[in-house]
Amino acid sequence: MSDIDTKPQAVERTKTKRPPLYKVILLNDDYTPREFVVVVLKAVFRMTEEQSYRVMMTAHQLGACVVATYTRDIAESKTSEANDMGRSAGHPLEFSTEPEE
Numbered sequence: 373m374s375d376i377d378t379k380p381q382a383v384e385r386t387k388t389k390r391p392p393l394y395k396v397i398l399l400n401d402d403y404t405p406r407e408f409v410v411v412v413l414k415a416v417f418r419m420t421e422e423q424s425y426r427v428m429m430t431a432h433q434l435g436a437c438v439v440a441t442y443t444r445d446i447a448e449s450k451t452s453e454a455n456d457m458g459r460s461a462g463h464p465l466e467f468s469t470e471p472e473e
């Protein structure tokens with residue numbers, strides 16, 4: 373028998389870490405028409421009429437609502453796209469992005 377140690381000396385692992393996620397939050401205001409908020413949610417976040425209406429009403433009643441979570445780039449670009457739609461139409465509609473806990 374030879375003295376050579378043939379046991380594997382280390383287990384090699386490839387760890388694929390999930391990227392941190394960011395929430396997109398819809399904030400309530402007193403002026404943007406409800407229907408417009410629904411239009412933006414459907415267009416930018418690909419939600420159905422029912423999902424959009426529910427998210428809009430939650431923000432309307434509670435002050436804010438998490439729309440969805442994405443990787444940072446996507447959360448930020450959807451937030452600007454949605455804010456641009458509000459601004460272009462002359463509404464104070466506001467979305468913001470924050471890291472998920």
Ligand code: TYC
Pocket residue numbers: 398399400401402403404405406409428429431432465
């Ligand atoms: N509060 C608005 C109104 O009564 C509607 C609205 C809902 C605006 C949700 C923003 O995130 C919002 N016209």
